[in-house]
Amino acid sequence: MRDFLPEEAKxxxxxxxxxxxxxxxxxxxxxxxxxxxxxxxxxxKAGEEIRVRMYAFKDLGxxxxxxxxxxxxxxxxxxxxxxxxxPKPLRMFCVGSLYxxxxxxxxxxxxxxxxxxxxxxxxxxxxDTEIIMLTNSLxxxxxxxxxxxxxxxxxxxxxxxxxEKVEDEVQNGIMQLMDKKHYDDALRLVExxxxxxxxxxxxxxxxxxxxxxxxxxxxxxxxxxxxxxxxVDAVRNLREILEFVLDSEEEIDVTVEAGFARGLEYYxxxxxxxxAPEVSTALGGGGRYDKLIELFGGEPTPAVGVAxxxxxxxxxxxxxxxxxxREEEKTVAVxxxxxxxxxxxxxxxxxxxxxxxxxxVEVMGRKVGKxxxxxxxxxxxxxxxxxxREMKEGAxxxxxxxxxxxxxxxxxxxxxxxxxxx
Amino acid sequence: MRDFLPEEAKxxxxxxxxxxxxxxxxxxxxxxxxxxxxxxxxxxKAGEEIRVRMYAFKDLGxxxxxxxxxxxxxxxxxxxxxxxxxPKPLRMFCVGSLYxxxxxxxxxxxxxxxxxxxxxxxxxxxxDTEIIMLTNSLxxxxxxxxxxxxxxxxxxxxxxxxxEKVEDEVQNGIMQLMDKKHYDDALRLVExxxxxxxxxxxxxxxxxxxxxxxxxxxxxxxxxxxxxxxxVDAVRNLREILEFVLDSEEEIDVTVEAGFARGLEYYxxxxxxxxAPEVSTALGGGGRYDKLIELFGGEPTPAVGVAxxxxxxxxxxxxxxxxxxREEEKTVAVxxxxxxxxxxxxxxxxxxxxxxxxxxVEVMGRKVGKxxxxxxxxxxxxxxxxxxREMKEGAxxxxxxxxxxxxxxxxxxxxxxxxxxx
Numbered sequence: 001m002r003d004f005l006p007e008e009a010k011x012x013x014x015x016x017x018x019x020x021x022x023x024x025x026x027x028x029x030x031x032x033x034x035x036x037x038x039x040x041x042x043x044x045k046a047g048e049e050i051r052v053r054m055y056a057f058k059d060l061g062x063x064x065x066x067x068x069x070x071x072x073x074x075x076x077x078x079x080x081x082x083x084x085x086x087p088k089p090l091r092m093f094c095v096g097s098l099y100x101x102x103x104x105x106x107x108x109x110x111x112x113x114x115x116x117x118x119x120x121x122x123x124x125x126x127x128d129t130e131i132i133m134l135t136n137s138l139x140x141x142x143x144x145x146x147x148x149x150x151x152x153x154x155x156x157x158x159x160x161x162x163x164e165k166v167e168d169e170v171q172n173g174i175m176q177l178m179d180k181k182h183y184d185d186a187l188r189l190v191e192x193x194x195x196x197x198x199x200x201x202x203x204x205x206x207x208x209x210x211x212x213x214x215x216x217x218x219x220x221x222x223x224x225x226x227x228x229x230x231x232v233d234a235v236r237n238l239r240e241i242l243e244f245v246l247d248s249e250e251e252i253d254v255t256v257e258a259g260f261a262r263g264l265e266y267y268x269x270x271x272x273x274x275x276a277p278e279v280s281t282a283l284g285g286g287g288r289y290d291k292l293i294e295l296f297g298g299e300p301t302p303a304v305g306v307a308x309x310x311x312x313x314x315x316x317x318x319x320x321x322x323x324x325x326r327e328e329e330k331t332v333a334v335x336x337x338x339x340x341x342x343x344x345x346x347x348x349x350x351x352x353x354x355x356x357x358x359x360x361v362e363v364m365g366r367k368v369g370k371x372x373x374x375x376x377x378x379x380x381x382x383x384x385x386x387x388x389r390e391m392k393e394g395a396x397x398x399x400x401x402x403x404x405x406x407x408x409x410x411x412x413x414x415x416x417x418x419x420x421x422x
Numbered sequence: 423m424r425d426f427l428p429e430e431a432k433x434x435x436x437x438x439x440x441x442x443x444x445x446x447x448x449x450x451x452x453x454x455x456x457x458x459x460x461x462x463x464x465x466x467k468a469g470e471e472i473r474v475r476m477y478a479f480k481d482l483g484x485x486x487x488x489x490x491x492x493x494x495x496x497x498x499x500x501x502x503x504x505x506x507x508x509p510k511p512l513r514m515f516c517v518g519s520l521y522x523x524x525x526x527x528x529x530x531x532x533x534x535x536x537x538x539x540x541x542x543x544x545x546x547x548x549x550d551t552e553i554i555m556l557t558n559s560l561x562x563x564x565x566x567x568x569x570x571x572x573x574x575x576x577x578x579x580x581x582x583x584x585x586e587k588v589e590d591e592v593q594n595g596i597m598q599l600m601d602k603k604h605y606d607d608a609l610r611l612v613e614x615x616x617x618x619x620x621x622x623x624x625x626x627x628x629x630x631x632x633x634x635x636x637x638x639x640x641x642x643x644x645x646x647x648x649x650x651x652x653x654v655d656a657v658r659n660l661r662e663i664l665e666f667v668l669d670s671e672e673e674i675d676v677t678v679e680a681g682f683a684r685g686l687e688y689y690x691x692x693x694x695x696x697x698a699p700e701v702s703t704a705l706g707g708g709g710r711y712d713k714l715i716e717l718f719g720g721e722p723t724p725a726v727g728v729a730x731x732x733x734x735x736x737x738x739x740x741x742x743x744x745x746x747x748r749e750e751e752k753t754v755a756v757x758x759x760x761x762x763x764x765x766x767x768x769x770x771x772x773x774x775x776x777x778x779x780x781x782x783v784e785v786m787g788r789k790v791g792k793x794x795x796x797x798x799x800x801x802x803x804x805x806x807x808x809x810x811r812e813m814k815e816g817a818x819x820x821x822x823x824x825x826x827x828x829x830x831x832x833x834x835x836x837x838x839x840x841x842x843x844x
Contacts, residue, residue, distance in 0.1 A: 001458055003500060006451030013442065020435065025754070025775045027782035030435060035457060035519060036423055036477070036489070036535050048635050057479030060523045067458070068778070078425060087796060092428075097457060101482045111456050122785040126764060130785060133768075137775070247765045248772055255504030285573040331449070342548060343669045346555075350670055353447045353559070360449035363511050363552060364505075374509060414828060 001112045004265060011314040012350035014324050018141040019115035019308065021217050023093035026134045028117055029416065030093045033074035039064040040362030042073050044293055047265055067099035069115040072292070079120055080298030082382035088301070090123025095310070108281070109311065110239065118287075118305035120293070125240035126289055128270045131246055131306050135274055135284055136252045139189075142313055143322040147283065148253045151242065151272040152260030154287070156225060163228050164195040183207045198227070207259030214242050219254040226259075234269070241270055262377055266292045270304070276316035283316055329359045329417050330382060333375040335368055335386040340422045345386045348396065348411060355415045376401050382418055423533045433736045434535065436746050438517055441537035441565040441730065442466070442825045445515035448556045448828075450539055452515045455496035461486040465567070469687055475523045478763050481813055489521035493538040493729065494688075494714070501542055502720030510543025517732070526578065530703070535732035538623055539708075542715070545724040547662035550692045550710055553666055553728050556707055558674045565744040566698055569705065570675045573664065573694040574682030576709070577656030578647060582624060585650050586617040594702055600683035605629045629681030636664050639678040656691070663692055692726070699737035705738055706730035752804065752840050755797040757790055759809040767808045770776045770833060777837045797825050804840055 004012055009136055023030060025080060036120040039056050046054070046069060056066035071094055083090060086416045088222055095115040103110055114358040117134060119127050132149065148293025154175065161171050170193050177186035190203055205224050218239045225231040238256070245252060262271045264283060269288030293301035332352060349359045360380065362371050368385055375383050385397040399418060401407035409417060426434055438538060445452060461478050468476070478488035490496060493516055517537040524530055535838070539556060541549050553575060554571065561569040576597065583593050592615050599608035612625055627646050633639045640661045646654040667674060684693045691710030708728025715723035722772055754774060754838060758767040773782045782802065784793050790807055797805050807819040812830055820839060821828035831839060 003454035003456070003496075003504070004454035005504070008452045008638075009452040014452060024751075024780050025778070027780060030431040030437065032423070032426035032431045032434060034423035036521070037534065053482070055479075055481060057476060060475070074425075087799070091782070099458070111458065117623060119785065120786075124785050126768070126783065126785050127785040129768070130783065135771075162819050229703075238649070244765065248768050250772055252836065253741060284621070329446075345549070346551070346666060350672055355449070358446050358449060361548065363541065363546050363549040364504070365544075365546050397609070398817060 002109060007302075008314065010324065011317060012310055015142055015313050015317075015400070016115065016309045018112070019095055019138055020040060020093070020140055021136045021311070022134055023115075023117065024041075025137070026117075026130065026222060028091040028093035028134075029047065030095075030284050031075070032096070033068075033071070033094060035097065035099075036065050037068055037074055037077075039066045041077055041296075042066050043067060045266060045292065046070070049263065050100065055099050056100060069098055069100050070093050071096075071098070071114065072289075073296070073307075074304070075118055076293055076296040078294040078302060079303075082297060082317045086324045088119075089127070090120040092118045092120070099111045113310035114307045115310060116305065116307045118303060119299050119377055122164065122304075123290070123302040124236060126244055127302075128241040129244035131250075131286055132241070132272060133248060133250060133252075135272075135286070135306050135308065138308060139274060139283070139313075140251075141275075142317060143320075143324070145314070145320050145322075146253075146277055147316075148255060148275050148277070149272055150255050150257055150260060150275065150282075151270065152257050152266045153238040153270050154261060155269055156206070156221065156231050157203070157235065157261070158260060159230035160199060160225060160228045161190070161193075161195070161236055163230065164199045166190070166193045166195060172265050174262065175261040175265070177260055178207070179263050180342075181250055181386070183259060209258035209362070210255060210320060212253070212255045214246060214254055214256055215239075217258070218242070221256075221258050224366065231258070233277065238270055261276070262287060274291075277321065278319035279312060279316045281309070281312055283312045304374075307422075311324065312342075329358065330420075331360070331380045332384060332418060333360045333362070333371065333380045334372045334384045335362045335375075337368055337385060339365070341386045341388065344391055348384060348386065348414070351411075352415065352418070355419070357405065357415065357418055362407050372401075384414065424531060424769060430736065432746065433739060434732055436738075437564050437735050438535070438537065441560055441732070442515070442554055442629075444560045444563055445537075445539065447559070448513065448539075448552065450513040450556075452496070452516035452517075454501065455490075455493070455500065455516060457489055457519065457521075458487050459490055459496055459499075459692075461488045463718075464488050464490060467495060467498075467688060467714065467763055468492070469685060471685065474591075475604045477523060483537060491520055491522050492726070493520070493536065494540075494711075495718070496534055497538070497727075498715055498718040498720065499541055501723060502718040510606050511549070512542040512554070514542070516538045527644060532735065536729045537732060538653060538727065538729045540725060542723050542725045547659060549665055549724075550663040550726050551666035551670075553708055553726050554663070554694055555670060555674075557694075557708070557728050557730065557736070557776070558672060561696060561698075561705070561735075562673075562732060564739060565746070566735070566738055567677070567742050567744075568699055569738075570680060570697050570699070572677050572679055572697065572704075573660070573692065574679050575656045575660040575692050576683060576689045577659065577683035577691055578628070578643065578680060579625070579683070581652035581656055582615070582621060582647065582650045583612070584617075584767055585652065586615070586621045588612070590616060597683040597687070598685065600629070601679055601685050605681060609756050624650070631680035632677060632682075634675070634677045636668060636676055636678055637661075637804050639680070640652065640664070643680050644676075684709060688717075694728075696730075696786045698742065701734060701738045701740035703731075717749045725761050728810075730785055743842075752842075753782070753802045754804045754806060754840060755782045755784070755793065755802045756808065757784045757793045757797075759790055759807060760803065761787070761810045763810065763813065768808060768814055770808065773833075774837065774840070775839070779837065779840055794821070794823075797839045806836065 271287030273285035693709030
């Protein structure tokens with residue numbers, strides 16, 4: 001667990017704000033679910049890997065609870081219950097902290113923050129497209145100069161294995177090895193499952209197919225999976241999704257990877273991750289999961305969603321030297337030359353704040369010189385010195401701490417000067 | 423624990439945004455501390471009442487941890503350690519969820535949200551004033567039409583008891599009864615502590631002193647505590663704080679209450695709470711606690727702070743029918759008349775979003791009529807219908823769903839029309 005001091009917290013909250021605005025721009029309503037949920041709910045559909053790393057305990061009422069390791073279970077609970085009869089599509093956004101007892105490493109912490117978007121009720125490729133596009137919008141809104149999408153489709157591999165009658169559990173094992181890029185181990189597992197020669201050959205070729213020339217890669221994939229009808233459908237579905245993406249005129253960098261898998265078992269269709277070149281872990285990832293809501297007791301509800309790691313986006317922003325908006329907002333310290341002018345100082349502060357200007361008042365009772373020194377150290381832009389002589393004329397001294405210039409100005413002109421309109 | 427669906431989550435995040443902006447306007451840097459902290463840290467200074475209601479457990483590493491029941495311990499930890507050598511004043515803001523295993527009741531939940539402001543390093547009354555004023559600014563920023571401050575000073579009662587040599591623990595007991603407004607029980611406890619007749623008489627008169635005429639109430643208090651020198655100092659300190667508050671030209675409603683106490687034992691000076699007439703529990707409360715940082719192993723550091731209940735502010739806003747800013751932001755649904763126009767639809771959506779307009783695209787493949795019906799139900803402002811005939815002219819149909827009017831417009835004029843500039 002870690003603390004974020006102001007410099008970093010500013011980044012985190014900035015990204016959260018951008019994520020929220022992106023949600024609004026795409027019509028996603030925000031929901032807030034509890035950090036603490038029933039253990040059973042969270043454990044049911046989480047993979048083994050997540051389940052054993054949950055912070056689980058009994059509350060004072062003897063109920064087994066846990067800190068959420070992801071948002072999906074909570075959202076599925078809502079969709080299966082309170083929102084059961086809500087007309088579709090349902091677009092939902094949430095953002096908050098999640099918990100996993102991992103060994104800390106670069107970009108991975110036991111408490112981490114995600115923004116999460118879910119689009120429920122649509123089986124259409126444009127729904128998948130939307131989730132990819134809003135992720136791209138968020139990356140751009142956060143000011144990232146470069147991000148790359150890796151896209152795949154679990155249907156391609158799974159449908160081949162299904163047609164070869166490989167059991168779901170074996171499939172899960174194969175997909176997990178694929179996810180870890182242990183392709184040889186994965187193929188050995190396929191071999192053991194007594195599949196046809198053709199299947200093995202197809203998979204061997206497939207796992208090597210990847211590249212940024214989307215239609216070329218998709219052509220190749222479609223050729224390779226010939227004869228596996230539903231796998232062909234999967235490739236076509238992926239093609240539809242990506243055609244919408246690439247035709248949208250939005251700048252986006254996409255790589256298709258036929259052997260791409262994601263750790264979680266609940267994906268049923270398109271899957272993707274987004275990376276920044278400077279960060280080794282994905283900044284976000286998601287995909288289609290059409291069976292999950294049913295598993296939580298809800299109506300059959302197709303769904304596609306994505307989660308973004310806010311701390312990882314921050315890392316990428318820092319490595320890309322991204323500048324935040326509002327960074328240029330001016331800050332002011334107001335300093336009275338003596339105790340008796342405290343009230344005047346407070347009045348001026350209030351006036352400036354009403355004009356949406358950030359103001360620090362002097363609360364240490366320091367001499368002007370000391371207070372100025374401190375304001376300078378903390379990179380405040382302007383000091384306003386409230387002195388008796390000037391006050392008699394309805395004026396104060398304003399000092400530009402960066403330029404080390406000062407002048408006497410009428411109080412009524414202060415706001416204009418600070419806002420740079422005078 | 424509860425979920426917040428979009429209608430309520432919007433309020434929560436709106437208040438959080440206002441709290442953040444208030445922090446910026448007063449120069450408070452945001453920090454983020456973990457939800458999960460060491461049990462020992464959280465338990466050390468929490469009163470018994472809070473301690474027994476903590477969500478505490480052992481993590482997978484065998485370390486005893488708990489969900490934070492308040493922010494103060496985490497902040498004290500930071501100030502005592504990482505920020506130990508940071509020059510003062512230190513202004514810190516944080517916002518997040520807190521956890522107490524209480525019996526749920528109106529305005530009280532097991533998971534609740536607070537915004538928290540701490541000003542460290544100043545013993546001056548203007549520091550206390552600042553904390554009251556920023557609370558007032560937040561209430562106004564949240565759009566509350568009416569809020570009332572109840573202000574007191576624990577020094578008044580405690581210094582009398584100290585001068586009468588009443589032990590700290592007995593004092594704590596007395597203050598707790600005062601906090602619960604059990605004045606008779608409190609006075610009986612005072613009697614048992616073998617204090618002077620004068621002390622009893624003073625306290626009996628004091629607990630009845632309250633009112634909105636601040637200087638009159640303070641005069642009365644100062645008269646009553648005569649002979650208890652440090653209690654007189656406490657009243658004078660309170661007078662200084664409140665004179666700054668009332669002279670600030672900010673509209674504020676203050677009631678002084680001499681017998682006012684707050685549950686937590688760490689307060690050493692001015693204390694206050696803010697109420698809305700429509701909600702029985704306080705929307706926020708705070709005060710001065712000059713000894714706490716030391717108790718956490720830090721340098722002696724005077725401090726004053728406040729915490730606001732975000733869910734309670736929401737309750738007050740709802741009861742006062744507060745309208746949120748940005749509520750008037752226009753929303754748009756883009757609907758193609760047939761599948762083949764999907765790409766055009768996505769391009770138009772993208773263009774509108776680039777202009778900061780909220781857009782929902784059609785992802786259900788519904789006929790125009792159905793999609794319009796749904797947009798209407800969800801109170802969308804405009805529907806843009808992308809049809810083949812109009813597209814040939816570079817135009818679309820825009821339908822004002824509230825006025826039930828529609829017209830054909832050129833795509834390049836859409837943004838202006840939706841933003842109301844045409």
